[in-house]
Amino acid sequence: MNSEMKQISILGSTGSIGVSTLQIVRDFPDRFDVVSLTAGKNITLLAEQIRQFRPAMVAVVDADDAERLSTMLDTDERPQILSGVQGLIDCACAPDVSMVVAAIVGAAGLRPTLAAIEAGKDIALANKETLVTAGSLVIDAVARSGVKLLPVDSEHSAIFQSLEGQQHKDVRRLILTASGGPFRETSLAAMEQVTPADALAHPNWDMGRKISIDSATMMNKGLEVIEARWLFDLPVHNIAVHIHPESIIHSMVEFQDGALIAQMGVPDMQTPIAYALSWPDRLPLPLEPLDLCRVGSLNFFQPDPVKFPCLDLAYQAGERGGTAPAIMNAANEVAVDAFLEGSIGFLQISRLIEAVLEQCSVSPVTSISQVIDADRVGRSTAQEFIDGGLA
Numbered sequence: 001m002n003s004e005m006k007q008i009s010i011l012g013s014t015g016s017i018g019v020s021t022l023q024i025v026r027d028f029p030d031r032f033d034v035v036s037l038t039a040g041k042n043i044t045l046l047a048e049q050i051r052q053f054r055p056a057m058v059a060v061v062d063a064d065d066a067e068r069l070s071t072m073l074d075t076d077e078r079p080q081i082l083s084g085v086q087g088l089i090d091c092a093c094a095p096d097v098s099m100v101v102a103a104i105v106g107a108a109g110l111r112p113t114l115a116a117i118e119a120g121k122d123i124a125l126a127n128k129e130t131l132v133t134a135g136s137l138v139i140d141a142v143a144r145s146g147v148k149l150l151p152v153d154s155e156h157s158a159i160f161q162s163l164e165g166q167q168h169k170d171v172r173r174l175i176l177t178a179s180g181g182p183f184r185e186t187s188l189a190a191m192e193q194v195t196p197a198d199a200l201a202h203p204n205w206d207m208g209r210k211i212s213i214d215s216a217t218m219m220n221k222g223l224e225v226i227e228a229r230w231l232f233d234l235p236v237h238n239i240a241v242h243i244h245p246e247s248i249i250h251s252m253v254e255f256q257d258g259a260l261i262a263q264m265g266v267p268d269m270q271t272p273i274a275y276a277l278s279w280p281d282r283l284p285l286p287l288e289p290l291d292l293c294r295v296g297s298l299n300f301f302q303p304d305p306v307k308f309p310c311l312d313l314a315y316q317a318g319e320r321g322g323t324a325p326a327i328m329n330a331a332n333e334v335a336v337d338a339f340l341e342g343s344i345g346f347l348q349i350s351r352l353i354e355a356v357l358e359q360c361s362v363s364p365v366t367s368i369s370q371v372i373d374a375d376r377v378g379r380s381t382a383q384e385f386i387d388g389g390l391a
Ligand code: NAD
Pocket: 011, 012, 013, 014, 015, 016, 017, 018, 038, 039, 040, 041, 042, 061, 102, 103, 104, 105, 106, 108, 126, 127, 128, 129, 152, 153, 154, 205, 206, 207, 208, 209, 210, 211, 269
């Protein structure tokens, strides 16, 4: 085997990030070998991925899906098929795995990602909810096991790249860029009426449904502020957000001497995914180069706090710390699902999260079970508000 060959596990291989990661594996067969894959419900796509990438192990959420998947595969192509949270953990922690791509959506990604860290696996982290809900525990676990935690989120990859060769003490501020989503120019009155289809139509990025709605409310940027707080060890009030509709500058770092270092590129997740997979090497990706002359101009604005209250809610939860971000994240996951199902309106998403944060008590985080409890309470409180028609 090639000594540079990296043995990887992809948690959430059937999602937007998972599929882009496998595209990179396909393009660089000498660099990456897939040991295990996991998926939620899309076993048809998982079966195709198994035939193509021949992992030794896979896991799905439900035992019934594991059985159905088994019958879809011939004996010679069938890997070990597991299910449930333990199945996800076993796939992530398989002895051969050296890097886990954490690309499950939502707080469901926390336990397998934390288990992988504790098992000594390097992490390419897409699942921002892991750091939002349990940042202090995850960062402590990373330090204890001495693994690398490499960001996949494009903003955090940009900051990570801008910080290379720099010293933490010299950093004054991080500036996260945001496209502003599909409703950047929509009036508040019109936002009351928008449909899931309107909200899913992101102008610059092609992503999974949950993060697309988060981008439309700007909760995505709020989650990213908290993610950056843990990845780069800066307080949330030193992390700013600029709207940048072109999505060319992926984020920047401001230093004490006034210098600003940014990372630019076409908006394609292959760049940050590949960098996390191959760091410190850069892979020759088959992407169109960025033509700045064609882009012409780059624009920046302050976000509108009245149209996008989720951003402030996330700053407040990030400042408050403890279980507040986990409660907020849980309420957001329930609110996004309810909006996608048509049971609440778009502007009710932030109202619901605010109501849940007011109702739930916040405590310090010292164990994973506290985070899981906070997540459960945040979800059930949000559901009670929806059922009571109070959102
Ligand atoms: P997605 O919805 O397209 O895919 C999610 C994956 O997780 C799928 O494989 C799905 O089957 C699996 N999954 C869903 N629920 C699960 C559960 N309960 N248990 C186990 N597996 C489950 O999502 P995505 O857009 O690929 O995003 C994945 C993560 O990456 C999110 O945390 C998102 O915020 C982050 N992220 C995504 C992008 C992007 O461009 N898509 C960019 C930056 C960060």
